[in-house]
Amino acid sequence: MQMAQFAITNLYVDKVDENKLVEEAIIKMLAQLDPHSTYSDAQEVKKMNEPLVGNFEGIGVQFNMVEDTLFVIQPVSNGPSEKVGILAGDRIVAVNDTAIAGVKMSTEDIMSRLRGPKDSKVNLTIVRRGIKDPLHFKVVRDKIPIYSLDASYMIQPKTGYIRINRFGATTAEEFNKSLKELQKKGMKDLILDLQGNGGGYLNAAIDLANEFLEQKELIVYTEGRNSQRSEFFAKGTGDFKKGKLIVLVDEFSASASEIVTGAIQDWDRGVVVGRRSFGKGLVQRPIDLPDGSMIRLTVARYYTPAGRCIQKPYKAGEKESEDGSFTSYNQDLIHRYNNGEMTSADSIHFPDSLKCLTKKLKRVVYAGGGIMPDYFVPVDTTQYTVYHQNIAAKGVILKTTMKFIENNRKSLLAKYNKFETYEKDFTISEDILKEMREMADKEKITFDEKQYQQSLPLIKAQLKALIARDLWDMTEYFRVINQSNPSVQRALEILSSTEYENILKSGKRL
Template sequence: MKQFRSVALAFLVVLSIPLRAQQQQQADPTTVGKLESLLYHIDRMYVDEVNKQELVDAAIVRILEELDPHSIYIPKEDLEEVNEPLKGNFEGVGIQFNIIRDTIYVVDAISGGPSERLGIRAGDRILTIDTENAAGVGFKNSDVMKRLRGKKGTKVTVTMGRRGEPAPLEFVITRDKIPIFSVDAGYMATPTVGYIKVSRFSATTMKEFREKMDELKAMGMQDLILDLQGNGGGYLRTAIDMADEFLGEKKLVVYTEGRTSPREDTYATKEGRFEKGKLVVLVDEGSASASEIVSGAIQDWDRGVIVGRRSFGKGLVQRPVMLPDGSAVRLTVSRYYTPSGRCIQKSYDHGVEAYRMEKGTRLANGELTSADSIHPQDTVKFYTMNKRVVFGGGGIMPDVFVPIDTSQSSAYFGQLVRKGVLNTFALNYVDEHRDELLKRYSSVEHFRNAFVVGDVMVSALEAYAMKEGIEPDPEGMERSGGLINIRLKALVARDLWNTAAYWQVINAENPVDRSFQRALEILGDNTFQRLGMTR
C-alpha cells in the first residue's frame, strides 16, 4: 500500500463545479457499515472519552492518503481560506504584510483597495488593531488576518508607525471586496515584445489576462513571453480559456478521462487574442497542472517555444465534493492528456515524501543545472504537429533548456532571505529615501537602468544583518554579492512601485535563472525556424 500524508494545495487542477451531498450516490453499505459500527462501539465501549469528530476527520485523511497525493480533505473552518486564491477575491482591508521579529510590516497596499485609498503604504508598521496591541505580542499570520478581515462595509481602526512621523498614525478602514490578482506583471520588455507573468489560474485570471493583453497590444506588442514559472495551477476551465487565446478554432486543447468519467475533449472555440506572433512560454519545476495544460497544448501544436526546465508533472484533475458538515474533499476523478495524448503525471509510487522532495532530487541529480542529466520518466514517444518527438510522464520537457546557476548561492544569502532581512532592509531604505528616489527616478525603466546598489548600501545591509543576529561572512558576501544586489534592487523597486516593478528588475538582471533573457534571444534568432514554426 502506498503511504501518504496530506500534501500542499499548491499544485492542482480543479473542476470548478462541486459535487453536493444530495448529488452523491449511495455508497456500498458493507464498507460504510463497518465504519459506522466501529465508531458506535468506540463511543459505547472505549476506555476514555474521545472526540468523535476528530476521529472521523482523521479517518477521512487516512483513507485519502491511500489514494494519491492530491486527493485531500479540507475541514469546514479552513475551506474559505483555501478557496480564496482561486475565487480571486476576499473581504478585508487590502494589505499584504510580513511578520518579522514580532513586528507586522505592510509589504503592499493592494491597488484600488481601502488601505491604499487612505494612504497606507509599504513600510508602515501595524501597532494596534481596534485598540488591541499588535506589536511584540507574538501574533501569527492567522491572528492578523482574523482581525483585519471581515464583512464588506464594516470598519476597523488601525494605528501605524511610519518612519519620519513623530507619532503613530490612526486609520479607520472600511472593509471592502479585495481582488487577489493572479497576473503579477505585464509590461513591454522591448518595443515589440510583451511580457506577462501569471501566478495562478483563478476565477478572475482571464479578465486580468485579457486586459493586460489588450494593453500591451495597444503599446505595439508583436511577440509575447508568457511566464508560468512557479505557477502551481488552478481551475481547469481557466487553463483551457488561456490556451484558447493562442490556438486556432477547433484545435484540441486537452482531454480528460477517468474510471467513471468518460473521455471529454475540449477544443479551442473562437478567435484568440494572440493566434499570430511569436510566443515563448517559460516553465520550471514549480509549473504544475493548469500551467502544464497550457504549455502542453502550445508545445503539441508547435504554437510556441517552451523555455526553462522540466515542469512539475501533475496530470490529475480534482473535483470538490462537499460533505454534510460543510467540509470538503478534493477528490481525483480523472487524468488529463495533452493534444498528442501525453499524460504528464509523475510517479508517486515511492510515497508522498519522495513526491514532495522530488525537486531536491532533481537538483541532486544535476537535472536543474545540466541538460545531460535529464531523462524522461516515460520513454513512449509522442509527436507534435511538426512531428517533433515529445514525452509524457514527469512533466513538460522544455524545447530550450535553461539551467539554474547555483554558483552564487551561499549560507549567508540563505540566512538573509529566511530571516526576512533583505525584505525589511529594503522597506526601511525606501521609507528613509522614498521622496528622494521618486524624484530621481521618473519610472521603473529609469530606475532599472540607473539605480546601483553601491558599497555604502551593502555595508548598511551587513550592519543591519548583524543586528538581526546574522554574523558577518566576507566569503559568503563575496560569493553572493551579485545575487544580493539584484534581489535588493528588485525589492526597492517593489516597495517604490508594485510587484510588476520587482519582476522588471529581476528579469533583466537575474544571475540565477536566465530564462527571460534566453526568451528574448530566441525571439531574435532562428529557433522558431529550426523547430518548424514559421510565425
C-alpha cells in the same frame, strides 16, 4: 465504518471527540490512494479558495512583517485603507486596541484580526514616520481583489512579457486586458512566464490556451476508470493566434500551467523554455461535506493533445512515513537535483515507449511526468552561496529594503519620478550593503567574504528589484529581476535570432 463509529460513540469507556475521529479516519483513507486526494476542514477550504476566487474581505493593504511590526508596502488602489488615508510606509501597531507589534504574534493571527466580513469596521493604530503621536483610523472592510498577473510590460520594442502566478477566476480576463494593452504598444511576440505557477482552475487554463490556438484544436482531455473521456477544445476566438510565443516553465510549474504548456507544445504553437515541469496531472473532484469541510478526490488524469499523461509516477497507497505521506513522491524535486537533471539536459532520459509526436510538425515529445521544454535552461548556481541563503532565509535582504524605503521614500520618488529613470540610474550603494551586512551580523550570520563577493550581483539585483516593487508595483520588480533571470534572457535571445524557427522545424531539444 458507520458501525465502528456507532460502537465507539455508544460503548467506548471514555468520552471522545467524534468529529476529530472521523476527520482522522478520512485523512488516513485518502493517504492510501494518491498524493493529491486530500481532506480540508471548513477553515482550510475558505483559505484555499480565496486566491482562486479572486477576492477576500479585509482592509486592503500589501504588507511585510518587519521586526514584529506590520509594515504597509502599498494600500490597495481605491481600497478601504487608501480611502481613509493609510499610506505606504505606515506601521500598524494595534487592531481594535489589541497590540500586534512587538508581541510575537503570528502573521496568521494578525491577518485574522485584519480580515472580516464586508462592511464590518476595524480600528487601527498607525505609527507614521515624521508624526510624533500614533494615528487612529476606522476602516470599513470590503472585498479586496487578488490578481493572477504579477507583471505585464514591453520587455523589448516588439516583445511583450506577461507573468501569471496562479490560475484563478479572473486570470483570463486579466490576461486579455494586458495582452490588448501590449498589442497597442506594438507587441508582435510574447513571453508567457509560468515559472513557479502551481496551477488552479481548469477552466482558467482552457480559457488561456484558447488565446493561442485555432478553432477545434484540442487543449486537454481527461479520462478515468469511472470518468468518461472529456475533451476541451479551443474556440478560435483568441487574440494571439499569430506571432512568436515562448512559454517559460520550471520544476514548480504544475497542473493548469502544464495543461497550457502541453497544449502549446503539442500544437507546435510556441517554444517551451526552462526545465521540466512538476508533473501534476491528476483531476480532483471536490466533494462538499455538511460541516463545510471538503474532500478532493482524484477521479481522472489530464492528457495533452498528443496523448501524454502529465502526471509523474507514484505508487498508490505507498506509505513511507508515519503520517502516511508519499515521501518519495514529495521528494521528487530533490531527486532531480541529485540526479543532475537541474543542471544538465544530458541527465534526462525517457524510454522510447513514452515517445509521442506533436500534432503539426511531428516533433518528438515525451510522456512520463511533467512537460519537458524544447530549450533547456539549467539552474544557475554560480551566485547562490550559504551566506546568501542565510541572509535571504532570515529576512535580512527584505528588512534592508524596508528600512531603506522608510528612510528615503520621498526623496527617491522625487529623484526618480519615473521607473525608467530609476532602472537606468539607481544603483545599490555601499551604504545599503553595509547596512545589510550589519543586520546580518545582528542575526548571527557569519560573514564570508568569498561567498559575499560571489553572491553580490544577485544580492544587488534583489535589493534593487524589491525597492522598485515598494516604490511602484510587482511589474517593476520583475522588470528589474528579469534582467538576471537566465530563462527570460535566453527567451529573448531565441526570439531575436533564427533559433525559434530552428527549434520548431528541427524538433531537436537544445
